[in-house]
Amino acid sequence: MSPNEHRIELHGVTKRFGDFTAVAPLDLAVMQGEFVVLLGPAGGGKTTTLRLIAGLDQPSSGRIHLDDLEVTPMPAQRRNVAMVFQSPVLYPHLSVAGNLALPMRAGRIPRNVIQRRVDEVVERLKLSHVRRRKPRKLSPGEYQLVSLGRAMVRDAKAFLYDEPLASFSDEQRDHMRGELRAIHDELRATTVMATRDPIDAITTADRIIVINQGRVLQSDTPQAIYDHPADLFVARYLGEHAMNFLEARRGEGVAVLECCDLEIPIDARGAEPVDPARITLGIRPEHVRLDPRGVNTVAGPTRPLGSEQLVDLRLGKATIRTFVPPGGHIPEGQRVLIRFDAAGCRWFDATSGKALPWQTRERR
């Protein structure tokens, strides 16, 4: 199979539970060896999508293909897809090694091969010390590792991870993000991971699909989504620190910020907002610069983040945030001059929430 072929394809897949639509018509294609992350809030349809791909739930309509073969009516047992569940599931009566071996025993793999694969996975995940333990004697982190191992141990067509890092502490979580990516690079397995954590998504994915209320909002590389969010929801959701949003109205060749009547020159071509008086400027904190030729703001509280600080700045009636280096402490109430990076300004139609393809020109 060539690297550009699709391993997983969903065509117009929907899933309804009574009146509730968990997945609206969804089209999705995952390439061979690609690591795709479904990112969105709880109840957004991520888990349902994974369960539909795994065959644990049947779609209300639409078709699912694995390796060009339609598997929509096929039960999970026949799909050869490995899945790690949000609440890690281990067989309580089997040891760690027994849990790891079970998917291969079910696949009627020869005993010596099972033994060798279990040894490899135990070694890879550093689980040698708990190899003979029953699941009830494992810590939550070890529990989830074994659950991951049970997916890794098989030669599955695709790997589905449903919030696999939720059980780990912050420190372990950071390590496990790297591990997940390393495991993926090693196996080159087609992987779909669901998560609510933007950092999990940015640090592991080849491609992020932002999903909310069962609908795909945007699908692109992590950097592209971070730099060019498709709407206000995506702009708010992605990124470690919240994007600044400032209400504005459209003028002649400019956008005027409502908070301070500051005029920002724009090249407003490509799309028109529903209501020209209701547009939103989105700008990430790193694109708000301290500049002696900039506009006046007043410093508010500062939050130390270790390597830098996040400071609130009052710009007229609005508050925006920017980073300052750890040494450059800004006392509360001090006058601060700032400038917006034109390349970092994103414009949104406040009525529909959709991004506007407008360019921002540097102020002279």
Add this chain to the structure above:
Amino acid sequence: MSGPDPQPIAPTPAPNAPAAPLRSRAIRNCCLWLVLIPLIGLAIVQTVAVAMKTPGGWDAVQQATPAALAEATMQTVAGFALALLVHRMAPRAGLWVAIGLALVVVYLMALSGLSHGLQRSLAWIPFMLLLSIGALGAIPAALHDAAAVDRAEGWFKFRTITLPLVLPLLLAGAIFRAADAYRPGDGRVFIGAHLLLISAIVAGSALARGRG
């Protein structure tokens, strides 16, 4: 400003993962076994001692044992087989179907012209059916999902996942039935009482293991 607000991101605990720290769990399990092992030993020793002291007691036990074991085995196997059938046909309403079935079986038994002994023996199958359906229903749905993804199905799933998980409760039920089978005619209720105690202890330990 429009657009839906993203929901707050909060770390979620893993519900199936062990919650208590390892050390406190180990201490709790240790205490449990320190109490259970002497109790089980005491019950067995007392049962044997009373049987030996009673005139003809040991002979009666020897005579009653094979029949009691056979009866308990038959009831357990039949009850469990019926439970598997009911659970497969109506996985969500299994308990209600089983209760209905149990009532019908008991009613038909009362109307039938079978001997009193056979009637009493068959009438306990619904008890094992209800116990088994409870045990099958107690297996978390997530384990069934995991088994499906792991390609476990049919006899393999039954042998490696379902049976080991329901076995402790089935054993407790079988011991309970074996204990009850000693009662008729010979008046050796004491043995039954002690076996009941063992049954309760086995069930208790199974429960404790389930809690992890």
